[in-house]
Amino acid sequence: AQKVTQAQTEISVVEKEDVTLDCVYETRDTTYYLFWYKQPPSGELVFLIRRNSFDEQNEISGRYSWNFQKSTSSFNFTITASQVVDSAVYFCALSGMNTGFQKLVFGTGTRLLVSP
Amino acid sequence: GAVVSQHPSWVICKSGTSVKIECRSLDFQATTMFWYRQFPKQSLMLMATSNEGSKATYEQGVEKDKFLINHASLTLSTLTVTSAHPEDSSFYICSARDKGLAGGSIDEQFFGPGTRLTVL
Numbered sequence: 001a002q003k004v005t006q007a008q009t010e011i012s013v014v015e016k017e018d019v020t021l022d023c024v025y026e027t028r029d030t031t032y033y034l035f036w037y038k039q040p041p042s043g044e045l046v047f048l049i050r051r052n053s054f055d056e057q058n059e060i061s062g063r064y065s066w067n068f069q070k071s072t073s074s075f076n077f078t079i080t081a082s083q084v085v086d087s088a089v090y091f092c093a094l095s096g097m098n099t100g101f102q103k104l105v106f107g108t109g110t111r112l113l114v115s116p
Numbered sequence: 117g118a119v120v121s122q123h124p125s126w127v128i129c130k131s132g133t134s135v136k137i138e139c140r141s142l143d144f145q146a147t148t149m150f151w152y153r154q155f156p157k158q159s160l161m162l163m164a165t166s167n168e169g170s171k172a173t174y175e176q177g178v179e180k181d182k183f184l185i186n187h188a189s190l191t192l193s194t195l196t197v198t199s200a201h202p203e204d205s206s207f208y209i210c211s212a213r214d215k216g217l218a219g220g221s222i223d224e225q226f227f228g229p230g231t232r233l234t235v236l
Contacts, residue, residue, distance in 0.1 A: 037227075042229070043207060043209075043229065043230040043232070044227065044228075044229040044230060045160075045209065045227040047224070047226075047227075050224070091159065091160070102148065102150075102165060102213075103150075103162055103165070104150075104160075104162070104211075104225060105162075106159045106160045106161075107159060108158070108159045109158075109159055111157075
């Protein structure tokens with residue numbers, strides 16, 4: 001079975017603070033993909049990143065960075081110098097080889113509130 | 117980038133009526149479309165996988181007779197909530213895989229903006 005755990009239900013920070021959103025996953029697949037999505041109040045899911053299980057290199061995109069560690073089955077997401085526009089619910093998701101990479105299993109999401 | 121639309125964006129209906137939600141891939145052909153349901157402040161739960169020209173595959177616990185899915189073309193899938201009741205009130209989101217990217221590696225799923233259903 002596949003499972004994604006986002007233990008942080010809600011995080012509140014003040015603008016310009018750095019914040020890390022945790023994601024821990026479980027899968028028996030040797031090949032899988034991990035994702036992060038942002039869901040602003042409008043509801044539409046915004047794709048942020050996809051990472052395959054063979055690529056443990058950390059990635060940075062502007063103020064966003066991701067830390068993938070297979071040893072701890074974690075794929076954490078850090079926002080540097082947070083802004084009010086970052087306020088949203090963030091979902092971590094997993095797609096494994098056993099479903100032909102068709103099915104996305106989502107975590108429960110972390111609601112990020114960035115105040116001015 | 118690939119665009120997926122949903123119609124309507126919101127709907128309010130009376131208990132017992134049926135509601136149809138459309139999911140369209142606007143600039144690509146989608147061999148597979150997915151339907152998710154999201155209750156307030158909860159995660160997305162996959163309801164069913166819809167392949168063009170064949171019957172949908174439903175996840176465990178999802179009533180196929182209540183949630184009718186039709187994927188008649190490569191750009192359109194519909195979800196019909198039959199005899200809707202207040203407990204069916206939810207945010208329904210579709211996603212689509214790009215046929216053009218298929219084969220071997222993972223195909224990215226593109227998500228629609230969602231449809232908020234409220235059953236009175």
